[in-house]
Amino acid sequence: MVENISFHEEELKDFASRVRKRIIKATYKAGVSHIGGSLSVVEVLTCLYNGVLNINQENLLSRKRDQFILSKGHSALALYSVLAEKGFMEETLFEEYGVREETILGIHPELDVPGIDAATGSLGHGLAIGIGQALAFKMQGLDYKVWVLTGDGEFNEGTNWECLPLALRYQLDNLVLIVDRNRLQLSGFTEELHPLDPLDEKLRAFGWSVEMVDGHDFPMLWKLLVRIKEYRGCKPTVIIAKTVKGRGVSELENKVDSHYCGVPPEVAEKYLGVLPDE
Amino acid sequence: MNRRDAFQEVMLELMAAGKKMVCVSVDSASRFKEVKARYPERFVECGICEQVGMSVCAGFALQGMIPVISGYATFLTMRAFEQIRTDICKWSLNVNICGTDTGFSPQYSGFTHQALEDIALLSSLDNITVAEACDYQDALLMSKYLFGEVEGPVYLRFGARGKEWVFGECHQPVRAGYFEPLSKENFDGADVTIIALGQLVEVGLEVAEVLGGKGIKTFVFNARFVKPLAQKMIEEIASGSKLVVSIEEHSVTGGLGDNLLRAFHEVGRVPRLLKFGVPSNFGISGKRDYLLRKCGLSVDSIANRVLSVF
Numbered sequence: 252m253v254e255n256i257s258f259h260e261e262e263l264k265d266f267a268s269r270v271r272k273r274i275i276k277a278t279y280k281a282g283v284s285h286i287g288g289s290l291s292v293v294e295v296l297t298c299l300y301n302g303v304l305n306i307n308q309e310n311l312l313s314r315k316r317d318q319f320i321l322s323k324g325h326s327a328l329a330l331y332s333v334l335a336e337k338g339f340m341e342e343t344l345f346e347e348y349g350v351r352e353e354t355i356l357g358i359h360p361e362l363d364v365p366g367i368d369a370a371t372g373s374l375g376h377g378l379a380i381g382i383g384q385a386l387a388f389k390m391q392g393l394d395y396k397v398w399v400l401t402g403d404g405e406f407n408e409g410t411n412w413e414c415l416p417l418a419l420r421y422q423l424d425n426l427v428l429i430v431d432r433n434r435l436q437l438s439g440f441t442e443e444l445h446p447l448d449p450l451d452e453k454l455r456a457f458g459w460s461v462e463m464v465d466g467h468d469f470p471m472l473w474k475l476l477v478r479i480k481e482y483r484g485c486k487p488t489v490i491i492a493k494t495v496k497g498r499g500v501s502e503l504e505n506k507v508d509s510h511y512c513g514v515p516p517e518v519a520e521k522y523l524g525v526l527p528d529e
Numbered sequence: 530m531n532r533r534d535a536f537q538e539v540m541l542e543l544m545a546a547g548k549k550m551v552c553v554s555v556d557s558a559s560r561f562k563e564v565k566a567r568y569p570e571r572f573v574e575c576g577i578c579e580q581v582g583m584s585v586c587a588g589f590a591l592q593g594m595i596p597v598i599s600g601y602a603t604f605l606t607m608r609a610f611e612q613i614r615t616d617i618c619k620w621s622l623n624v625n626i627c628g629t630d631t632g633f634s635p636q637y638s639g640f641t642h643q644a645l646e647d648i649a650l651l652s653s654l655d656n657i658t659v660a661e662a663c664d665y666q667d668a669l670l671m672s673k674y675l676f677g678e679v680e681g682p683v684y685l686r687f688g689a690r691g692k693e694w695v696f697g698e699c700h701q702p703v704r705a706g707y708f709e710p711l712s713k714e715n716f717d718g719a720d721v722t723i724i725a726l727g728q729l730v731e732v733g734l735e736v737a738e739v740l741g742g743k744g745i746k747t748f749v750f751n752a753r754f755v756k757p758l759a760q761k762m763i764e765e766i767a768s769g770s771k772l773v774v775s776i777e778e779h780s781v782t783g784g785l786g787d788n789l790l791r792a793f794h795e796v797g798r799v800p801r802l803l804k805f806g807v808p809s810n811f812g813i814s815g816k817r818d819y820l821l822r823k824c825g826l827s828v829d830s831i832a833n834r835v836l837s838v839f
Contacts, residue, residue, distance in 0.1 A: 314592055362620050369591065373615050379581040380616060383588015383596075386573055390551065390594065413578040417585075421573070 256302035256480070258473050266336060267297045267469075271499045273332035273345070276527045279519040281349025285358065287509030288402060289329035291433040291494040294467045296333045299398060303476045311339055311366050317395045318384050320369040322377020323402035323431060324359035325511075330367075331356060339366045375408025377401060378428060382418055385426040396480065400429045404436025407445045415457040418487040427479055428459075428489040431466065433496035437510050451491055459489050466492030533560060533687050535668035536627050536676070540564050540597060543677055544571065549594045550676070555582040557600040560629065579604045583612035583624075590622035597676065601635075602628025602644035602686060610650055613682070618654045621681040631661075632728065632778030632807070633817040634689040643812030644686075649783025651684045652756045658705075659756040661686040661727035665693045667700050667709075671753060674703040688778060690817050691728035700751075706759035708750035712737070716762075718769035719748035721835060725776040726752040726785045732821075732828055733776050739832040745839065752777075755785050758792045767798040772839060774803045776831065778821070781806035803838065805831055 270293050278284040300306065304317040321330050331348060334340040344364075347354040355363040359372025369380050381399040388395050401411065418426050432450065434441050441447050455461045460482075464475050472492070479488050496510070497503030502518050520526045541564055544550050552561040552572045565572040575582040579600060586596040598605065605628050606613070617624045628647055635642035652659045658679055662668035668687070675683045701709050708724060710716055711734065721740055725733030730751045737747040748770075766773060773793075775786035786804030793799040807824045821827060825834070 369588075370615070370620065373611060375580075376584050376612065376616055379584030379612075380588040380591070382581075383585035383590075384592050385588075386585070387551075387589050387592035387594050390549075390570065391592070410578070410580050410584070413576070413581045417575055417578070417581065 256477055258470070260469050263297055263301060263469050263473070266301060267293050269336055270297060270329065270332045272523055273335065274328055275500065275514055275519060275522050277328055277332070277345075277348045279514045279516075279527055283511060283513045284328050284349065285325040285511050286328070286500070286514065287435065287496040287503055287506070287512075288323060288431065288433065289326045290498045290500060290503070291466070291496045292326055292329050292400060292431050293498065294469060294472055295400065295429060295431070295492055296329055298469070298473050298476050300333045300337055303480050304398065305395070308339065315393060315395070318368045318381070318397045320371065320377040320381050320397065320399045321360055322371050322399050323374070323405055324371030324377075327358060327360040330360060334366045340364070374402070374405045375410040378411055378414045381426060382414055382423065385418070385423045386421060388425055389421070389423070394425075396425045396427060398427045398429065400431060402436065403430055403432045403434065403441050403447055403450070404444075406430065406447055406450070407436070415454070415459065419458040422485040423487045424482060424484045426487040428487065430489065430491050431494055432491050433494045435496045435505070435507060435510065439507055454489050454491075458486065460486040462488065462490045464490060464492055466494035467498055530665050531689065531693050532662055532665045532668035533629055533689065535662070535665055536597065536599070536672040536685065537561060537563050539669060539672035539676055541567065542673070544568055548677065551589055551594050551596050553582050553586050553589070553596050553598040555579050555598065555600040555605070560599040560627070579609040580612050583609035584616050586624040587612070587616035587622055590617070590624050595623055595625070595676065597625040597627060599627035599629060601642060602631045602647045603642055606644065606647040606650050606684070613651065614654055617682050618656045621656045623680055623682070625676050625683045625685065627685050627687060629687045629689065631686045631688045633812060633820040636690070636817050637814045639814035640812040645780045645807050645812055646783065646810040647684075647686065648755050648777075648779050648785065649787070649810075652783065652788055657682040657684055657756065658754070659684045659686070660754050661688075662753065663725075663727055663730035663751045667751065667753070670700055670703050679705075686727060688728040692731055694731070703753065704759070706754050706757040707762050708752050708754065711749045711751050712747070716748055716750075716765055716769060720746040720771045721774060721839065722748050722750070722766055722770035722772070723774045723776065724750045724752050724785065724789065726755065727778060729776045729778050729826065732826065732831065735828040736774075736776075736831045736835070739828060740835060743836065752785055755788050758788065760796060763792045764796045764798065767793050767796060767800050770800050772801045772803065772835070774805065774831070774835060776805045776826070778826070779806050780810040781808060782810065803835065
C-alpha cells in the first residue's frame with residue numbers, strides 16, 4: 252500500500268514554487284481568480300499529489316485509488332496547476348483557464364476534467380460525498396482513503412457539522428478531512444463573521460482524531476500526512492492546516508480582497524520574472 | 530402489502546442477483562426493514578440529514594454502488610434539492626430517490642409534510658426520471674425497471690392511504706416514457722383521454738365509467754412517467770383525443786398536467802387539456818379523502834367538470 256513516499260524537501264519546494272507561478276500566471280491572463288484561497292493550499296496539494304495519494308498516470312481515471320475532493324471548489328486553479336505540473340493535465344487544457352470562450356476548466360472543478368474526482372463549487376457538499384465514497388470502499392473491501400479539503404469559511408455550512416457524527420459512527424478511518432484554516436472567507440475574517448474557534452476542541456468533541464499543523468511547513472506537513480495515510484483504526488481524522496490566504500504573494504497575504512482578484516502587471520512580473528503574453 | 534413495500538422487495542431481489550444496492554436512510558429505516566435485516570452491511574443511517582444523505586448517495590454512485598434513498602418526499606426533494614441537482618443529476622449518477630407520503634397522504638401532518646410540488650421541482654432537472662406507480666403490483670414493476678435498468682437518477686414517488694388493489698390480471702411491462710394503457714392494450718383514439726398518476730389512477734378509472742355511461746368514448750392511462758415522455762405516444766394522444774384530462778395528487782403547477790402540456794407543445798400539437806390537481810402547493814391538515822374532495826379531485830367533481838365542457 253505504502254509506496255514511493257520518501258521526503259525530498261527541495262523537490263517539494265520547487266514543485267510548490269512552480270505551482271504558485273502557474274496560479275499567478277493564469278490569474279494574470281484570466282484577469283481574475285480565487286487566488287487567495289488557491290495560494291493557501293499549495294503545500295497541502297503538493298504533498299498529496301507527490302506521494303501521499305496513490306495517484307499516477309496509469310490509475311488517474313480509475314475509481315480504484317485514493318480519492319481527493321476539493322470541497323472548497325473555488326480553489327480549483329491550485330488543483331489544476333498541480334495536475335498540470337504532474338503531467339496529469341494537458342498543457343493546452345490548462346491554458347484554457349479563464350480565457351477560452353467555453354471550457355471544461357471552470358472556476359470550479361467538474362467531473363469532465365481528467366483527474367477530478369468530485370465536482371464541487373457549492374460549499375458543504377464535498378465531505379458528504381467523501382463519506383459516501385469512504386463507505387463504498389469499506390463495503391467493497393478496498394483499502395483506499397478519501398481525502399477531503401474544505402475551507403474554514405466553508406464550515407459555516409451546516410452540512411459539514413451533520414457529517415461529523417456520521418463519519419464517526421461508521422468508524423471511517425479511511426476518511427481524512429483537511430481544513431484550510433486561513434482565517435478568511437469571502438467578505439472578511441472568519442472570527443468576525445461566523446466564529447469558528449476553538450475549532451480543534453469542537454472537532455475533538457465530535458470524537459474525531461484532530462491534528463493541527465502549519466500548512467506551509469513541508470517537513471511537518473509531510474510527516475503528518477504520511478502518518479495519517481498509514482493510519483488504520485476506528486476514527487476519521489481531521490487536519491487543521493494553519494495557512495495564510497494569498498501565501499507567497501506578499502501583496503495578497505492575509506488580505507480580504509485576495510479572495511477573488513486579479514494580479515497587476517508589476518506583481519506578475521515580480522513573481523514570474525517576465526510578464527506573460529496575454 | 531402496500532406500494533411502499535414494493536421497492537424494498539425489488540431491492541432484495543436485485544441484491545440476491547448480485548447488484549450493488551445500498552440503502553441510505555435519513556431516520557427512515559422502516560422503509561428498509563427487510564433489507565437491513567438481511568444485509569445489515571448494506572444499510573447506512575445518515576440521521577435526519579437529507580442533504581448529507583443525498584450527497585452520500587452521490588459518493589456511493591461515483592464508486593459504482595447503486596444507492597436507494599428514501600424518506601418523506603417533501604424533505605428529500607426540497608431540503609436536498611441542490612444536492613440532487615448539483616451532485617447527482619448534472620452527472621447522471623445512478624441514484625434512486627424514493628419519496629414517500631406524497632400528496633395528501635400525511636393527512637393531519639399538514640402542509641409541512643404533504644409533498645405537492647415535488648414533481649414540479651424534480652421534473653425541472655435534466656437527466657432524471659420522474660415516476661409514480663399506481664398500486665403495489667405496478668410499484669414492483671416500476672421499481673424493478675427503474676432500479677435495475679435505468680442508468681441515471683430516478684425519482685419514484687409513493688403515496689399512501691389509497692387502495693392497493695390490482696388491475697385486472699396484471700400490468701403491462703414498463704416502457705421508458707410510456708404511459709400504461711388500462712382501457713385496452715393500445716390507444717386508438719378517444720373522445721376523452723384520461724391520464725392519471727399514481728394513487729389517482731383509481732379515480733381516473735371511475736371517471737371513465739361515469740363518462741362511458743353518458744355515451745362518451747374514453748381511454749384511461751396509468752401515467753407511470755412524468756418524465757421522460759415518449760414523443761411518439763404524445764403525438765398519438767395529441768392527435769387521437771378530443772379532450773385530454775390529467776389527474777394527479779400534486780399541485781396543478783408543474784406536475785403531470787404541465788409536463789404533458791409542454792410535451793404537446795413540443796410536438797406542435799396541443800389538444801384541449803383539463804388539468805385536475807391541487808390548486809395550491811400548500812396543503813391543509815385533514816383527512817385525505819376529504820382534502821381530495823375539497824380540491825375537486827373526487828370522481829363526481831371531475832366527471833361533472835368534464836361533462837360541462839365536453
